[in-house]
Structure formats: structure tokens, C-alpha cells
Amino acid sequence: MPGGRLTQQERQRIAAGLADGLSYAEIARRLERPTSTISREVSRNGGPDGYRPQQAHQATVERARRGTPVRPHADRPSRGTAEDEIIELAVRSGMPRTMARVHVDLLLSEDGRRTAAELVRRLEVSPASVSVAVNSLVRHGYVRRERDPHRRRDIYVVDDEAWYHSIAISARQTLESAQAAMATAESLGPDSPVGQRLLRAGTFLERVVEDMKDSADRWRTLLT
Structure with missing residues (x-):
């Protein structure tokens, strides 16, 4: 090599x-x-x-x-291959790169907590980029937002329950898509070729989501 x-x-x-x-x-x-x-x-x-x-x-x-090479920030250790691989897997699954970097940095932090300023400093990205990334993470249930009452700033937190909430949010969104497909099938006529196709797709998604929700509820205790 x-x-x-x-x-x-x-x-x-x-x-x-x-x-x-x-x-x-x-x-x-x-x-x-x-x-x-x-x-x-x-x-x-x-x-x-x-x-x-x-x-x-x-x-x-x-x-x-x-004789002045670039050095990483004092509180930001050089990323290792394992961390890079996690980020790349997230990117390949469709997550924007900055969003993936923010998520992984939170996951690997000691207490799963960072302020926006800490994320900006550690990842060397703009405050606007961090804001977009954390808002998406919060919206998808991967991260939750807490308010620091003493310093009037937001703190972004990732904990074990985040995995359950992200699955629940994903399931709800998929269920909405399934219901929309079945409603469209009904309006077009369930006996028409398009109606039959949408009805099959909607039914399939609905059943899968129900199984996923049941499984998440059944195994939620593993996170506590």
C-alpha cells in the first residue's frame, strides 16, 4: 500500500x-x-x-x-477508518454528507450531546450547514432538541430512544404513502390495471409497516 x-x-x-x-x-x-x-x-x-x-x-x-502542516482541532481527533465507513454507509443510503457527519459525531460523542457551535467547530462547516443538518435529523427522529435554560441555546441530543422514534416516524410516513395509494386505487377503480397495481402496493406497504411497528414495540425494552 x-x-x-x-x-x-x-x-x-x-x-x-x-x-x-x-x-x-x-x-x-x-x-x-x-x-x-x-x-x-x-x-x-x-x-x-x-x-x-x-x-x-x-x-x-x-x-x-x-513547515506548518494542517493540524486537526485540539478537541477533534482525526477520524479513523471505522468512522469514515459509517459516514459513507449513511451517504450511500441517501443521507446528505453533512447530515451524516453531524449524526455520526453525535453518536460517537461521550454523552451524545453537542451544541451547534461545537458541531461547527468540530466538523469545520458553516453554521447554516449544521442548522440544515440538525433540523433534518430532528425531523426524522434521529436527534432531539433540548434548550439550555442558562445560556439560551439549543443542545442536540442522540440517545438510545432515538432509534425507536426514528423507526416510528418512518413507519408513519410509509403508512401515509400506503393509504394514499389505496385511496387513489379506489378513486380510479380497484378493478382497473392502475387501481389493482396501486392497491397491491398500498396493501403490501401497510402490512410491512404494521409488522415493523409491532417489532419496534416488542423490542423497545432493549434500548432502556
Whole structure:
């Protein structure tokens, strides 16, 4: 496996991989580099949407010349491969990358709690990006919001019950889709080809959701 600093050719391949929509893990595999090397390289040099290989290489050369390499924030340890893999799995499942990074940072925090300012500092993203990410996480039940009465700020919390609530929210949304499909089937005529297709789909989703809700209720005690 190659070691040392990334070469200019490797940076060009990273840019090509990002343009093709490849995950950090896949780019790392093709370059025979650790996933954490790729994620740090991209995050230091504009992020996945702003990465420019020539500029990234020149910045590295300049840092080496000055003897001032980029260091992670004091309270932000370098992400390891396992954490990167969790983020990549979330991204591949459809979660936006910043949302995935916020969620994983909360999951791996000691007490499962962060303020918006802490997330901004640790992840080196804008306050607006954190706001969008945590609002989505709250809406999907992955995170809950608490108010700090002393400092008038929000605290974002992920705890064991969050897994139950996220499943419950997902089940409710799927059930609404099932009911809408069956209602449309009824209005179009359940004997028509489209009506039959929608009725089958709605019935299937309804039964699956019922099983999922029953299972979540049955095993909820494992979280307490």
C-alpha cells in the first residue's frame, strides 16, 4: 500500500472520483490508501464540491515549505477508518454528507450531546450547514432538541430512544404513502390495471409497516 504524501496524480484521480460520485471509501480502495487519508485531503481542500487537485497539491507544497502542516482541532481527533465507513454507509443510503457527519459525531460523542457551535467547530462547516443538518435529523427522529435554560441555546441530543422514534416516524410516513395509494386505487377503480397495481402496493406497504411497528414495540425494552 502506498505511503507518504499524496502525489499530484493521486489528487487528480481523487477529483475524477468525486466527479463520478464515488465514495471516499471507493476512491481510497482504488488508490490503495486509507479512507481517512482521502476524507482529510478533501475536507482540507474545499470539500467534495470545491476540491481542485492542482490547488490542493500547491497548498500542500506551500505548507511543507513553511513547515506548518494542517493540524486537526485540539478537541477533534482525526477520524479513523471505522468512522469514515459509517459516514459513507449513511451517504450511500441517501443521507446528505453533512447530515451524516453531524449524526455520526453525535453518536460517537461521550454523552451524545453537542451544541451547534461545537458541531461547527468540530466538523469545520458553516453554521447554516449544521442548522440544515440538525433540523433534518430532528425531523426524522434521529436527534432531539433540548434548550439550555442558562445560556439560551439549543443542545442536540442522540440517545438510545432515538432509534425507536426514528423507526416510528418512518413507519408513519410509509403508512401515509400506503393509504394514499389505496385511496387513489379506489378513486380510479380497484378493478382497473392502475387501481389493482396501486392497491397491491398500498396493501403490501401497510402490512410491512404494521409488522415493523409491532417489532419496534416488542423490542423497545432493549434500548432502556
